[in-house]
Amino acid sequence: MKKEKTMKLSLPTDELMSSGHLACQGCAATLAMRYVLKALGQKTALCIPACCWSVIDGPFPYSSLDVPIFHCAFETAASSASGLKAGLEMVGDTETTVVAWAGDGGTFDIGIQALSGAAERNDDIIYICYDNEAYMNTGIQRSSATPLGAWTTTTPVKHFKNRPKKDIDAIMAAHRIPYQATANTSYPEDLYKKAKKAKDIKGTRFLHIYAPCPTGWKSRPEDSIKLGRMVVQNCIFPLYEVEDGEKYTLNIKPREKKPINDYFRLQGRFRHLKDEDLKLIQEEVDRNWERLLKKVEIGGQQP
Amino acid sequence: MKKVIMGNHALSWGAQLGRAQVIAAYPITPQTQVVELLSEMCASKTLDAKFIKVESEHSAMAACIAASIAGARTFTATSAQGLALMHELLHWASGGRNPVVMGNINRAMAPGWSIWTDQNDSLSQRDTGWIQFYCSSNQEVMDTVVQAFRVSEELMIPSMVILDAFALSHTYEVVDIPDQDKVDGYLPPFKPPVRLTPSDPHAFGGLTSPEHYFELRYKLQKDMEKVPDLVEETGREYEKLFGRYLGQVEDYRCDDAEIIFVTSGTAGYTARVGVDQLRQDGIKAGNLRIKMFRPFPFAKVREILPRAAKVAVVDRNISYGHHGVFYQEVKSALYGRDHDRPPVFGYITGLGGRDIMPETFKEMARMTLAKDKPEEDITWMGVKR
Numbered sequence: 001m002k003k004e005k006t007m008k009l010s011l012p013t014d015e016l017m018s019s020g021h022l023a024c025q026g027c028a029a030t031l032a033m034r035y036v037l038k039a040l041g042q043k044t045a046l047c048i049p050a051c052c053w054s055v056i057d058g059p060f061p062y063s064s065l066d067v068p069i070f071h072c073a074f075e076t077a078a079s080s081a082s083g084l085k086a087g088l089e090m091v092g093d094t095e096t097t098v099v100a101w102a103g104d105g106g107t108f109d110i111g112i113q114a115l116s117g118a119a120e121r122n123d124d125i126i127y128i129c130y131d132n133e134a135y136m137n138t139g140i141q142r143s144s145a146t147p148l149g150a151w152t153t154t155t156p157v158k159h160f161k162n163r164p165k166k167d168i169d170a171i172m173a174a175h176r177i178p179y180q181a182t183a184n185t186s187y188p189e190d191l192y193k194k195a196k197k198a199k200d201i202k203g204t205r206f207l208h209i210y211a212p213c214p215t216g217w218k219s220r221p222e223d224s225i226k227l228g229r230m231v232v233q234n235c236i237f238p239l240y241e242v243e244d245g246e247k248y249t250l251n252i253k254p255r256e257k258k259p260i261n262d263y264f265r266l267q268g269r270f271r272h273l274k275d276e277d278l279k280l281i282q283e284e285v286d287r288n289w290e291r292l293l294k295k296v297e298i299g300g301q302q303p
Numbered sequence: 304m305k306k307v308i309m310g311n312h313a314l315s316w317g318a319q320l321g322r323a324q325v326i327a328a329y330p331i332t333p334q335t336q337v338v339e340l341l342s343e344m345c346a347s348k349t350l351d352a353k354f355i356k357v358e359s360e361h362s363a364m365a366a367c368i369a370a371s372i373a374g375a376r377t378f379t380a381t382s383a384q385g386l387a388l389m390h391e392l393l394h395w396a397s398g399g400r401n402p403v404v405m406g407n408i409n410r411a412m413a414p415g416w417s418i419w420t421d422q423n424d425s426l427s428q429r430d431t432g433w434i435q436f437y438c439s440s441n442q443e444v445m446d447t448v449v450q451a452f453r454v455s456e457e458l459m460i461p462s463m464v465i466l467d468a469f470a471l472s473h474t475y476e477v478v479d480i481p482d483q484d485k486v487d488g489y490l491p492p493f494k495p496p497v498r499l500t501p502s503d504p505h506a507f508g509g510l511t512s513p514e515h516y517f518e519l520r521y522k523l524q525k526d527m528e529k530v531p532d533l534v535e536e537t538g539r540e541y542e543k544l545f546g547r548y549l550g551q552v553e554d555y556r557c558d559d560a561e562i563i564f565v566t567s568g569t570a571g572y573t574a575r576v577g578v579d580q581l582r583q584d585g586i587k588a589g590n591l592r593i594k595m596f597r598p599f600p601f602a603k604v605r606e607i608l609p610r611a612a613k614v615a616v617v618d619r620n621i622s623y624g625h626h627g628v629f630y631q632e633v634k635s636a637l638y639g640r641d642h643d644r645p646p647v648f649g650y651i652t653g654l655g656g657r658d659i660m661p662e663t664f665k666e667m668a669r670m671t672l673a674k675d676k677p678e679e680d681i682t683w684m685g686v687k688r
C-alpha cells in the first residue's frame with residue numbers, strides 16, 4: 001500500500017482577514033494582523049488609532065476584517081481599549097479579547113501616556129504595536145522608534161536620525177505587566193504562539209511586532225520576509241518574552257551573530273550611511289544585545 | 304429623600320440615579336468631589352459601575368466613548384483645563400454618536416491660574432456637537448443629569464451638564480433625591496441601535512469619503528434640532544413624576560417687563576434677586592435664564608424677549624475679538640425680525656470668579672434704560688481700566 005504523505009500545517013487555515021485591503025505590496029503590517037487574528041479568534045475587538053492600519057482596513061462601509069473595529073483617535077489606542085473592555089463587561093460580554101492595535105508612532109510617541117496608564121492599572125487588554133519604524137500613514141516621518149542612522153522625510157540624509165530607537169520593551173517591563181513579547185512576521189509560528197499565550201493571560205499584555213514596510217524603508221517588497229529573518233539573526237530585533245517585568249526568555253539565539261551590514265544594504269533608508277557610521281551602529285547593536293543577555297541571565301531562560 | 308449636598312455631589316448622585324455603567328474620570332479642582340463620591344459609590348456597590356481611574360482627561364473621554372460604543376451608559380466630569388484637553392474627543396463623541404454624559408464645572412482658563420468660575424471653558428466647546436445645559440441650583444444639576452441620559456440616548460448625542468465653580472460646585476443646598484425605582488421608570492436601560500460586538504462585526508469610524516461624510520454631519524444637525532422638543536417632553540414627564548419641570552429656559556417675571564436680562568448659570572439665580580429689587584424700585588425687570596445653550600433655544604428666546612422694550616445680555620465669558628457669547632447668540636436669534644426686535648445690550652461681567660451681585664443687575668438696568676440703543680459693542684461691568 002502506498003504511504004500517503006501529509007503536510008502538517010503549523011498555523012490554522014481559518015482567515016479573519018480577507019483580500020481587497022489597501023496595503024502596499026510586501027507590507028508586513030498586514031501579515032502581523034492576519035497571524036494575530038488566527039491566534040485570537042473571532043471573539044476579538046480591535047481599537048485601531050490613526051496609522052496605516054486605519055487605511056489598510058478599507059473605507060466606510062467596507063472592512064477587510066471579520067472582527068469589529070473601533071477606529072479611535074491617534075493617541076487613544078490604550079484608553080479606548082480599556083473603555084471598550086469595561087463597556088463590554090458591563091453589558092455582559094466577558095469573553096471578547098480586546099486589542100489595541102497601533103503603529104510605533106501611536107505607541108512610542110503620542111500614545112505612550114495612555115499606554116502607560118493602562119499598563120500601570122493592569123487593564124485587561126492586549127496592546128499590540130506593529131513597528132514599521134516611522135510615521136508611514138503621513139508619509140514616512142521619523143518616530144522615536146526610527147532606528148539610528150535612518151533617513152525619513154523629517155530626518156533627511158544630511159541630517160539623518162542621530163538618536164537610537166527608544167527601548168519601548170524596557171519601558172513596558174518597568175510597568176511589571178504580566179506578559180510581553182517581541183515578535184516578527186518572518187517567524188509566524190513564534191508570533192502565533194505568543195499571541196495565543198497572551199490571549200490566555202489576564203491583565204495588560206504587550207506585543208511588539210517588527211513589521212517591514214517596503215514603501216517607507218525603500219526596500220523591495222519581496223525582501224520583507226528576508227529582512228525579518230536578518231534582523232533576528234543580527235540581533236537588532238531579538239525575539240524574547242518578559243513575564244511580570246522580570247522573567248526574560250530569549251526565544252531565538254543565533255548560533256552565529258551576523259553583522260548588520262547586509263541588512264542595512266537592502267534598505268534605501270540607510271543608503272547614505274558610510275562604513276564608519278555602520279561601525280558605530282554595530283557597536284550600539286552589540287551593546288543592546290549584551291544588555292539583553294544580562295537581563296536574561298539575571299531573571300530568565302536561554303533557549 | 305431630602306439631603307443637604309454640594310453641587311459636585313449632585314452630579315455624582317445624578318450619575319448613580321442614572322445607573323451609569325462605566326465611569327472614567329480624572330481629578331481637577333473644583334470637580335474633585337464628583338469623582339471622590341463616585342469612587343465611594345462604586346466601592347460600596349450602591350452604584351454597579353466600572354470606574355476606570357485614567358491618567359488624564361483625554362483618556363477619560365476616550366474610555367467613555369469606547370465603553371459607550373460597547374453599549375454601556377457612561378459618565379465623566381471635568382473642568383476648564385481638563386475639558387480643553389478633551390477637545391479632540393468631544394468631536395469624537397458627537398461625531399461617533401456616543402451619548403456620553405459629562406459634568407463640567409465652569410472654571411476660568413489659565414493663565415494665570417484661576418480656580419474660580421467663568422464660562423470660557425465650556426463655551427469654547429460650543430461647536431463640538433454636544434448638548435449643553437447650564438444649571439443654577441444643585442437640585443437642577445442632579446435632575447438634569449438624569450434627563451441628560453434620557454435625551455442623549457434617545458438621539459445618540461452627548462450632553463454636558465454645567466455648573467459654576469464654587470458658586471454651585473461647593474455650595475450646599477437641599478436636594479430632593481428621588482427613589483431609584485421611580486427614576487428607573489423614567490430612564491430605561493441604554494439600548495443603542497448599534498453597538499460594537501464580535502457577534503455582528505462592523506468597523507466604527509473608519510475612513511469616510513466626501514461621498515458619505517457630509518450626510519453624517521447633516522444627520523447630526525437634524526437630530527440636534529430635535530433636542531428642544533425632546534427636552535420639553537422629557538422635562539414635562541419629569542415634572543409629572545417628580546414635581547420639577549426641566550425646560551430649555553427659565554423666564555422670571557418677563558410677562559410685563561420693560562427690561563429683560565438674559566443670564567445663565569448661578570448668575571441666573573442672582574438675577575432673580577436683582578429683578579425683585581428693581582421691581583421694588585418701580586422698574587419692571589424680568590429675567591430669561593438660558594439653561595439649554597446647545598442647541599440654542601431659538602423659539603423660546605424669540606417668543607419671550609420681544610415682550611420687553613430692552614434686553615440686557617449678561618455674559619460671564621468673552622469671545623476675544625467678538626462679543627460675549629450669549630450676546631452674539633441672542634442677537635443672531637433676533638436678527639431679521641423687523642417689528643419685534645428690542646435693542647440688545649451686551650455686558651461682560653464676573654470673569655475669573657469676580658462676584659456678580661444683585662447690585663450688578665441694578666447697575667446694568669440703569670445703564671440699559673438710560674440709552675435708546677447700545678453705544679458701545681460691549682460694556683465691561685466694574686472693570687479696572
Ligand SMILES: Cc1ncc(C[n+]2csc(CCOP(=O)(O)OP(=O)(O)O)c2C)c(N)n1
Pocket residue numbers: 050051052053074075102103104105106107132133134135136137138143
Ligand atoms: C492628534 C493627531 N496628530 C497627528 C495625526 C496625524 N497622523 C495620523 S497617522 C500618523 C502617524 C502614524 O504613525 P504610526 O503610529 O507609526 O503608524 P503607521 O502609519 O506607521 O502605520 C500621524 C502623525 C493624527 N491623526 N492625530
Ligand code: SF4
Pocket residue numbers: 022023024025026027028029030052056132136137212213214215216
Ligand atoms: S506604507 Fe508601509 S506599513 Fe503602510 S501600508 Fe504601505 S507597506 Fe504597509
Ligand SMILES: [Mg+2]
Pocket residue numbers: 103104105131132133134135136143
Ligand atoms: Mg509606524
